[in-house]
Amino acid sequence: xAFDESNVWRQGDLSEKYYQxxxxxxxxxxxxxxxxxxxxxxxxxxxxxxxxxxxKHLLNEQMNTRMETVDAYMQIIPPxxxxxxxxxxxEECLYVLEGKGYDLHQDCDVKIVDQYEFVPQDEVKKFEWExxxxxxxxxxxxxxxxxxxxxxxxxxxxxxxxxxxxxxxxDLEQIEDAPEYDPSVKLTAExxxxxxxxxxxxSVNK
Numbered sequence: 693x694a695f696d697e698s699n700v701w702r703q704g705d706l707s708e709k710y711y712q713x714x715x716x717x718x719x720x721x722x723x724x725x726x727x728x729x730x731x732x733x734x735x736x737x738x739x740x741x742x743x744x745x746x747x748k749h750l751l752n753e754q755m756n757t758r759m760e761t762v763d764a765y766m767q768i769i770p771p772x773x774x775x776x777x778x779x780x781x782x783e784e785c786l787y788v789l790e791g792k793g794y795d796l797h798q799d800c801d802v803k804i805v806d807q808y809e810f811v812p813q814d815e816v817k818k819f820e821w822e823x824x825x826x827x828x829x830x831x832x833x834x835x836x837x838x839x840x841x842x843x844x845x846x847x848x849x850x851x852x853x854x855x856x857x858x859x860x861x862x863d864l865e866q867i868e869d870a871p872e873y874d875p876s877v878k879l880t881a882e883x884x885x886x887x888x889x890x891x892x893x894x895s896v897n898k
Contacts, residue, residue, distance in 0.1 A: 729757045741879040744776040745769060745870035746887065753854060761854055768884055769793070769839040769846040770872065770891035777836040777868035779810065782856040784829040791839060791846030792822035798834040810865075834867060842895035845888050 729736075732750065740747045750764040751757055769775055769791070779800065797817045800810035810832055820840075821827055827848070829835050839846040856862065872887055 725758060727756075729755075732757055739879040739881070739884075740765075741872075741874060741877050742776075743866045743869045743873050744778060746872055746879060746884055750849070753857075762851055763854060764849060764851045766847060766849050767837070768888075769837060769848075770887045771839060771844060772842050772895050773839050773871055773891055775837040776866060776870040776873065777834060779832060779834045779865045779867065780852075780856075781831055781861050781863040782852050783831050784850060784852045786827040786829070786837075786848045786850045788821050788823050788825045788827065789847040789849060790823050791841055791844055791848075792820075793838045793840040793846055794818055794820045795827055796836050796838070797829070799830070800832045800834065802832070832863075836868070843892060845891075 732755070736755075738749050738752075738755075740749060744767070746768045748766045748768070749755065750766060751759045752763050752765070766789075767775060767786075795818070797819065798815070799813045799817075801813060803809050803811050812834055819827070827837075837846070837848070877883065
């Protein structure tokens with residue numbers, strides 16, 4: 693009954709200032725943003741030896757930039773190599789800067805029982821691309837990038853929206869690691885060059 697609620701709402705002694713915190717944050721945000729980067733120099737973009745491959749982060753939530761909504765990284769794939777294979781809820785686009793190759797995409801169906809799970813469809817689709825092309829990755833599509841050139845690396849820029857992660861939907865699943873992945877290696881520009889040269893030599897010796 694409605695009158696029963698009147699005996700409950702007055703309970704509790706906790707007191708907070710959550711609304712005031714929002715006002716305070718709105719007040720200091722302009723000054724805080726003025727200290728955040730609008731231009732990120734190349735030497736300020738961190739390298740990462742990741743399970744997805746050799747990455748150089750251009751924009752990331754953990755970097756001190758003005759960007760609020762998008763993460764972006766450059767991925768380098770050595771000759772005749774490939775990226776890792778993964779799936780994520782957020783859609784993604786990749787611009788191919790250098791090289792040529794192809795993608796393998798596998799769409800997933802959503803199965804909801806006690807919790808939701810993604811069931812890969814049987815069909816795996818192949819999409820060829822080259823420098824100047826844009827690759828679109830739909831939500832929940834298992835995908836992997838392949839460098840089809842035995843002599844030259846692939847470089848591509850990935851952009852993905854943070855909205856899913858910030859909404860509590862950071863559904864990222866790594867299915868296969870990139871061939872170069874080694875968690876004991878600290879990735880640098882020189883190390884990337886070594887991977888590329890080693891891949892070229894391996895192609896020649898085959």
